Amino acid sequence: MKIEMGESLFYSWLRHVKECHVVQTNWKPSSSWQLQNEEELQRFMKATDEHFRNKYGYGVYKNNSLSQLLMQAEIDAIGICLSENGAEIYAVDVAFHESGLNYGDHRETVTRVTKKMIRTALCLIGYFSMIKSEIIFAAPKVHNAILCDLEPCISDLNALFLENGYHFTARIIANDDFNDIVLKPILIASDGVSDTSELFMRGYQLVKMFGDEPRSTRQRSTIMANSKALSTDTLSELKIGKIAQTLLREALESGKVDDEEISLMLTKEYSKNVFGIDFPLLVLANEECDSVRYYAKPLIIKGVQYRLCSQWFEVSANNDRPFLLAWLKENGGPAIINEN
Incomplete structure (x- = not known):
């Protein structure tokens, strides 16, 4: 075929x-x-x-x-x-x-x-x-x-x-x-995809396997999905849940967020004020929670496992996107380049 x-x-x-x-x-x-x-x-x-x-x-x-x-x-x-x-x-x-x-x-x-x-x-x-x-x-x-x-x-x-x-x-x-609209968003979304029928994704993952070689660092910096500079066009193609699962997860797992803020992320009030969501941004992975409100894949912050809230919306009556992008901009997420 x-x-x-x-x-x-x-x-x-x-x-x-x-x-x-x-x-x-x-x-x-x-x-x-x-x-x-x-x-x-x-x-x-x-x-x-x-x-x-x-x-x-x-x-x-x-x-x-x-x-x-x-x-x-x-x-x-x-x-x-x-x-x-x-x-x-x-x-x-x-x-x-x-x-x-x-x-x-x-x-x-x-x-x-x-x-x-x-x-x-x-x-x-x-x-x-x-x-x-x-x-x-x-x-x-x-x-x-x-x-x-x-x-x-x-x-x-x-x-x-x-x-x-x-x-x-x-x-x-x-x-x-x-x-900006196709390649970069799909590279951002590639993490965790293991379907062997997706030939483009599997090919990219094969290249990434050798991405730590010093000789390839400069080349990788121009195509890696987690580049510190993403255009507004690239982000506009990604649904807010995908941004949370990739860019927010990466920022949290980097270990650069201080312990006090991580503790605040376990509270509903802080999560509502900062991210616009109606549930705590994080819950400890070993604690009971409303599991349908959280992604199944845990994230690890300074050796501790958490689960990340999945309740993200971007409709006119409830738009969490500007909250999430503002936090990423202030806390080590990608620089956002306006290309419009």
């Missing part, structure tokens, strides 16, 4: 950064599936065809019918994230062209990427009946000239989604963003 490294990377990214409960690579529709919302799909296909043809001169569909377009569809990685607010889908196409994204000439490249993203939207509407999704095209290297032409197309596509009542977001992840 052919394995693509880009697909493996996004399989792990969807699982561990976006925390999707169901992830599949190389998703294709089946001819036996019942297509939903066909009239709506035809209408949206016509609207997008007219828009991109009239505004840019792009023949996105090249006379393909809706059925032809859908049966040609293949999404490199698709993830479904379930929550009390419903389900959200992340659909990713990834292209790794070492010399830069290229599907022929400049114009053809822009047209094909636009077509891929529209086709993905049509699949989500027709087979999942989804109106809340993120549609991503990712490539580690895209020439600026192509990006300059792609970005207005993606902006127009998002406007068309909104006009038609779809809560879809189309986005391009390329160049430095690929590093």
Whole structure:
């Protein structure tokens, strides 16, 4: 079976950064599936065809019918994230062209990427009946000239989604963003992952096994997930629970937090005031506690085992993220670089 490294990377990214409960690579529709919302799909296909043809001169569909377009569809990685607010889908196409994204000439490249993203939207509407999704095209290297032409197309596509009542977001992840939004977050999330099916993660862990060699120190400093400088873009991709499990855990286990503050972290009042959470940040691992409120994996601070609170939220009515990032900034967490 052919394995693509880009697909493996996004399989792990969807699982561990976006925390999707169901992830599949190389998703294709089946001819036996019942297509939903066909009239709506035809209408949206016509609207997008007219828009991109009239505004840019792009023949996105090249006379393909809706059925032809859908049966040609293949999404490199698709993830479904379930929550009390419903389900959200992340659909990713990834292209790794070492010399830069290229599907022929400049114009053809822009047209094909636009077509891929529209086709993905049509699949989500027709087979999942989804109106809340993120549609991503990712490539580690895209020439600026192509990006300059792609970005207005993606902006127009998002406007068309909104006009038609779809809560879809189309986005391009390329160049430095690929590093900040994909690679760095997945390296942060790699600790403790031992699934042998995740080839990108296993490859990275193999490199880390030899990371203590002096000759590699400088190289490692540029890619290690626990670098003392992380961009706001990198952190924005990580859910608050993942930040707590990785960066907060690392800061606590470093032994740099004084004993008095560790004692205060065992209290509900201090934890609420400093971290915004409703339970003590730490409990001793050998003491009884409400286990569903704490991560199972213990952390060790100066030889003592504790369990870390898992009750982190980032909704408008209860947002713990600014509390956690503020504490990390003041107590040896990563420096946060605003790149917006």
